Amino acid sequence: MKANVIVFPGSNCDRDVKVALEKFQIQTTMVWHQENTLPKADLVVLPGGFSYGDYLRCGSMASKSNIMKDVIKHAENGGYLIGICNGFQILTETNLLPGALLRNKKLKFICKYVNLIVENNNTPFTSKYKKKENIKIPIAHNEGNYFADEKTLDEIQSNEQIVFKYCDEQSNINEESNPNGSCLNIAGITNKNKNIIGMMPHPERCVEELLGGSHGSLIFQSLIN
Amino acid sequence: MKFEVFVTLKDEVLDPQGKAVENALNNIGLKSIKQVRQGKYFVLDIDENDENKASEFVKASCEKLLTNQTIENYKFNKI
DSSP: OEEEEEEOTTBOSHHHHHHHHHHTTOEEEEEETTOSSOOSOSEEEEOOBOGGGGOSSTTTTGGGSHHHHHHHHHHHTTOEEEEETHHHHHHHHTTSSSSEEEOOTTSOOEEEEEEEEEOOOOSTTTTTSOTTOEEEEEEEESSOEEEOOHHHHHHHHHTTOEEEEEEOTTOOOSSTTOSSOOGGGEEEEEOTTSSEEEESSOGGGOSBGGGTBOTTHHHHHHHHO | OEEEEEEEEOTTSOOHHHHHHHHHHHHTTOTTOOOOOOEEEEEEEOSOSOHHHHHHHHHHHIIIIIOOTTTEEEEEEEO
């Protein structure tokens, strides 16, 4: 399997993602945002960070960069596309995923491990997880408060687009286990076709027990399956 | 030709920054504040003499970049 990681000015998880992908023998190319064409690959990753210094709205400038035209084509042709953290914000700004990511409800940058429930394991990114499995993946964001209007929330629920929800150790999904105020405790969603995923937690930061956890590994293992 | 653009969060979108400003105003004794909503302000200087054409350009700028229409509204005036 081959992957492209897009590098924007201000990306800072791009090399972490490359290390994670290569751990699972996914051959990875770094692609600068000003390029016009994507090298041929099965997967494109929009990494975490602060593209364009989060100017205007997080991800808004990156969503208009040269390479995004080809990234959109890749996704529309059914190619796999992952947006992690700032990458998720970029995906909502390009309208490849519904909704938007607002400032955290308590106006604080949150950097910690959180518990997540796997709501849908019937996607190319989550097939190695068990349904309703409780996993631990770290978050690190200031704008991760997922918002969508009622109609959109109904749609993404009926299309089974919600992949991860924030919960606690006992798998309770409620206000106390919601770190940032996200609608329905949403931490990650896919598009209708399930070839695009956006998630605020950072799976690339937990692919080694030595680094504190390995629950992120199954995303990459699901992809190479 | 100059235009001012105001970008505001839709009513149904929570504005924690506006709320924090509201609380701070209350804390310094300005108690008559009912609600604060925070927004953005832009000035666009358009290289165009026809006002209709310039307005179209501003509208396109608002819809394609300056706002995220999932969460924000915009309005603009010639200044």
